[in-house]
Amino acid sequence: MNPEFSICVYCGSRPGEQTSHTAAAQAVGAWIGRNRGQLVYGGGRTGLMGTVAEATRAAGGRVVGIIPKALVDRELANTLCDELHVVDTMHERKAMMGERADAFVALAGGIGTFEELFEIWTWRQLGYHDKPVGILNTGGYYDALLGFLGHSVREGFMSDWQMGLIRSGDEPSALLEALQEEARRHPGGDKLAEVL
Numbered sequence: 001m002n003p004e005f006s007i008c009v010y011c012g013s014r015p016g017e018q019t020s021h022t023a024a025a026q027a028v029g030a031w032i033g034r035n036r037g038q039l040v041y042g043g044g045r046t047g048l049m050g051t052v053a054e055a056t057r058a059a060g061g062r063v064v065g066i067i068p069k070a071l072v073d074r075e076l077a078n079t080l081c082d083e084l085h086v087v088d089t090m091h092e093r094k095a096m097m098g099e100r101a102d103a104f105v106a107l108a109g110g111i112g113t114f115e116e117l118f119e120i121w122t123w124r125q126l127g128y129h130d131k132p133v134g135i136l137n138t139g140g141y142y143d144a145l146l147g148f149l150g151h152s153v154r155e156g157f158m159s160d161w162q163m164g165l166i167r168s169g170d171e172p173s174a175l176l177e178a179l180q181e182e183a184r185r186h187p188g189g190d191k192l193a194e195v196l
Helices: 019-034 047-058 090-100 111-125 143-154 172-185
Strands: 005-010 037-041 062-068 083-087 103-106 133-136 166-169
Touching: 005 019, 005 090, 005 111, 005 172, 019 037, 019 047, 019 172, 037 047, 037 090, 047 062, 062 090, 083 090, 090 111, 103 111, 103 172, 111 133, 133 172, 166 172
Parallel strands: 005 037, 005 103, 037 062, 062 083, 103 133, 133 166
Antiparallel strands: none
16 A cells, blocks of 8 residues: 555553543544554554554554664564564664654653654754644644643743644544645745755
8 A cells, every 4th residue: 555644643652541532542543543644663563662553554554653673672573563663772763753744743741742843843843844744733732732832822931823833622523624725835945865
């Protein structure tokens, strides 16, 4: 299958305390599969990571996992991926994820998810790529973060145009459709392979 849309999903290797996060991960994977898409993700089979991969495959989508050697045992690498790339470092993992995706979305997660979201957003503001970046704000999980980012703008450490480089929403299909449409309007412009 030649995927019509390849989306990188950042999310937790744990399921979290609220079942709504698992439901959101299932909805994201189902949307990717229904739309003949491809999931690019961190390659694990636990938590929300495993859920979104399983849902993507169940709906007929393609799954590309990228995981560093040091995390293969700790995260229980998903051997059911259509492609499973084992790389040496986290930097290689994130660069390959960035290269293979047309867009990015962060679901609920912890420090690793936050770091990946902020890095891909930073790469966009620096002009390393012009791919859409989204935050799925299930159950208000990211309300405090989004509020703080607004505070940073008001304090003069960020600008409105930087905030305009990300979009957020609480409904999986609507957010993914918006990211897909934005990716179609801005094809190419990917310089990640040249600069990373």
